[in-house]
Amino acid sequence: MSQLYELSEVAQQNGKNGKPCWLIIKGNVYDVTKFLAEHPGGSDALLEYGGKDATKAFKKAGHSSDAEKDMKNYKIGEINSAEPIQIQPTSIAATKPVENTISGDPEPAKKSSSGFCCC
Template identity: 45%
Template sequence: MPTLTKLYTMKEASQHNTKDDCWIVIDGKVYDVSTYMDDHPGGDDVILATTGQDATDEFEDAGHSKSAKELMETMCIGELDTDVDTTDTALEDQPTSYPEKLMTLTKQYWAVPAAVVGISVVVGILYLRKK
């Protein structure tokens, strides 16, 4: 008896886009990675940046190990429904290029650039005081 596979649309998958509720789509499969966010070696922001789109290229470009791919299979919750017209389900506000993604992350995590500026100012002041 064949197992029934749950089908999800990209719209459904894209609605799960927070650290506590995160789904990603890779190679036509939908994964619930919510429980893995804190353990991901690349950080949760890398995964969050790929929600709402097919993350296959990003996943493959990162060069994940065989054990990482085996772990990922344990998080598979279904497959992407390819029969649905994706033109109306794509998120229009999702960035499409790397600079746009970077700007979106910078806006979400403004503390990182603020900390870099703050540290730079402190280092500059300390450097000038030594002269």
């Protein structure tokens, strides 16, 4: 079984003031401290996300399949899934409940799709 970490534990390992640099990518925790000097994008790209969830940035960077394979060398555990992950809203509209105009419920109306469900 993999070591489980709380978000607060990871947040402390931000790579500042001599601390290790840990990142969260896809729910996994990586200690990239020894990789900082080797990272092709430079150490600043990793330090920017030290102690944080870097999943979106990792995906956006378009890493190769080799990079994804190499990540396992730095994995030290996983985020404790029992702890709710705080996601920051991207806009003010995202924080307000949407009223369902059909029923008046505070939840948005369910949209029909082609059978694909993402949740």
